[in-house]
Amino acid sequence: MSNIRLTVTYDGTEYSGFQWQANAPTIQGKLEEALARIYGQPLRIAAAGRTDAGVHARGQVVNYQAPFPIPVERIPKAFNACLPRDIVVVAAEEVPPEFHARYSARGKKYSYTIDRAPFPQVLLRRYSYHVGEPLEIEAMAAAAALLQGKKDFAAFQARGSSAQNTVRHLFRVEVREYPREQLLRLFFHGDGFLYRMVRLMTGSLLRVGLGKLAPGDLAAALSGERPEAVGPTVPARGLCLEEVYY
Amino acid sequence: MSNIRLTVTYDGTEYSGFQWQANAPTIQGKLEEALARIYGQPLRIAAAGRTDAGVHARGQVVNYQAPFPIPVERIPKAFNACLPRDIVVVAAEEVPPEFHARYSARGKKYSYTIDRAPFPQVLLRRYSYHVGEPLEIEAMAAAAALLQGKKDFAAFQARGSSAQNTVRHLFRVEVREYPREQLLRLFFHGDGFLYRMVRLMTGSLLRVGLGKLAPGDLAAALSGERPEAVGPTVPARGLCLEEVYY
Numbered sequence: 001m002s003n004i005r006l007t008v009t010y011d012g013t014e015y016s017g018f019q020w021q022a023n024a025p026t027i028q029g030k031l032e033e034a035l036a037r038i039y040g041q042p043l044r045i046a047a048a049g050r051t052d053a054g055v056h057a058r059g060q061v062v063n064y065q066a067p068f069p070i071p072v073e074r075i076p077k078a079f080n081a082c083l084p085r086d087i088v089v090v091a092a093e094e095v096p097p098e099f100h101a102r103y104s105a106r107g108k109k110y111s112y113t114i115d116r117a118p119f120p121q122v123l124l125r126r127y128s129y130h131v132g133e134p135l136e137i138e139a140m141a142a143a144a145a146l147l148q149g150k151k152d153f154a155a156f157q158a159r160g161s162s163a164q165n166t167v168r169h170l171f172r173v174e175v176r177e178y179p180r181e182q183l184l185r186l187f188f189h190g191d192g193f194l195y196r197m198v199r200l201m202t203g204s205l206l207r208v209g210l211g212k213l214a215p216g217d218l219a220a221a222l223s224g225e226r227p228e229a230v231g232p233t234v235p236a237r238g239l240c241l242e243e244v245y246y
Numbered sequence: 247m248s249n250i251r252l253t254v255t256y257d258g259t260e261y262s263g264f265q266w267q268a269n270a271p272t273i274q275g276k277l278e279e280a281l282a283r284i285y286g287q288p289l290r291i292a293a294a295g296r297t298d299a300g301v302h303a304r305g306q307v308v309n310y311q312a313p314f315p316i317p318v319e320r321i322p323k324a325f326n327a328c329l330p331r332d333i334v335v336v337a338a339e340e341v342p343p344e345f346h347a348r349y350s351a352r353g354k355k356y357s358y359t360i361d362r363a364p365f366p367q368v369l370l371r372r373y374s375y376h377v378g379e380p381l382e383i384e385a386m387a388a389a390a391a392l393l394q395g396k397k398d399f400a401a402f403q404a405r406g407s408s409a410q411n412t413v414r415h416l417f418r419v420e421v422r423e424y425p426r427e428q429l430l431r432l433f434f435h436g437d438g439f440l441y442r443m444v445r446l447m448t449g450s451l452l453r454v455g456l457g458k459l460a461p462g463d464l465a466a467a468l469s470g471e472r473p474e475a476v477g478p479t480v481p482a483r484g485l486c487l488e489e490v491y492y
Contacts, residue, residue, distance in 0.1 A: 120334055125332070
């Protein structure tokens with residue numbers, strides 16, 4: 001048995017999220033179908049993050065126990081020959097037996113893409129959220145800085161979460177402008193994220209950008225004093241799992 | 247009656263091209279359905295270019311005769327409320343009665359996007375053509391220069407064309423690298439293009455990049471001496487109508 005780690009990219013638009021479901025297309029389902037075809041037997045994968053329906057990935061990480069060896073340099077092509085075109089394996093390597101895509105992860109980086117053109121940019125619409133009104137970027141950056149650090153993020157968690165411990169370390173929140181592309185991207189680097197935490201934080205940061213909240217309101221939101229300053233949950237299509245740190 | 251000019255952007259993936267067809271979704275069909283809803287009567291549009299199935303546009307231009315005035319600043323929103331999300335009107339203006347989107351056009355700019363990452367970049371796959379092998383960019387630029395000028399492009403025309411005059415002025419062909427994005431873009435500026443001319447020229451330029459043709463072969467292709475140096479027709483999804491010049 002060898003432990004194989006894959007880096008997987010996908011366009012989440014057509015999927016009901018990462019995690020396997022009996023009656024809906026999922027990324028895990030497609031990867032496990034490919035695995036079964038490649039190895040001729042049913043196999044399970046473990047994943048770093050179970051992205052929601054419609055969320056994309058440029059750097060999801062999964063691993064599985066291979067029942068027999070295949071040269072790792074051939075593995076991406078073997079998967080891509082079995083996968084639909086909106087899921088692509090971009091790297092494979094053999095890792096030590098104790099490696100687990102989820103439990104070994106030290107952190108993750110997510111991006112959220114906002115289209116700032118006057119009208120939605122049609123070739124970016126599947127991967128961005130359009131906000132046509134002007135945004136105060138400096139206020140957003142100031143608010144983002146207040147979210148950073150090791151804190152209890154219970155306020156920025158959607159109902160339906162089963163997290164027992166809601167303390168997370170948010171290493172950094174970046175607010176980056178791409179003027180030529182008329183895009184704004186928020187990058188969230190952290191040791192872990194609660195259910196819908198990135199989309200709720202982005203919703204609050206956008207309200208700061210629109211002048212509807214002050215940066216300091218996010219500190220009050222975090223402490224639980226201003227629950228109405230949390231969110232809304234922005235659409236899944238702007239969110240992308242960029243990278244997993246080990 | 248006022249003559250209204252629109253700038254239209256679209257993701258062509260789901261459409262059987264620009265031009266109206268009875269039993270297939272087309273861009274023209276969707277625009278004329280929106281027009282009928284806005285003005286309460288059937289109206290026809292004229293378009294600068296009839297893009298093929300799967301081809302995109304960031305700057306298609308159309309015009310129509312409005313039976314009654316609507317303030318132009320409200321027209322894009324009126325259209326976008328009636329259009330599917332993959333077609334977006336980004337500008338409207340009133341133009342002189344003699345303006346015709348097709349016959350008044352002095353030129354057009356097309357782009358063709360090539361994804362050069364080792365594996366296809368999944369979030370770009372609808373808008374690019376993946377070429378994983380290394381490309382000799384300088385050879386491609388040298389070949390592109392040979393295509394420029396006022397010439398008979400009959401060799402770079404697909405069967406099924408009805409063009410009587412096959413002389414076109416190709417003002418400029420640019421080969422531009424985007425190393426960070428792992429993309430290569432070809433830009434074609436010309437006074438007009440024959441049927442599939444851009445995709446056939448791109449096919450030949452890619453063969454030059456792959457070392458399968460020498461730049462000079464394209465001059466021989468143009469003169470009709472080397473018909474086997476023409477094409478292949480690259481996939482529609484990499485092609486985008488960027489701009490129309492008036």
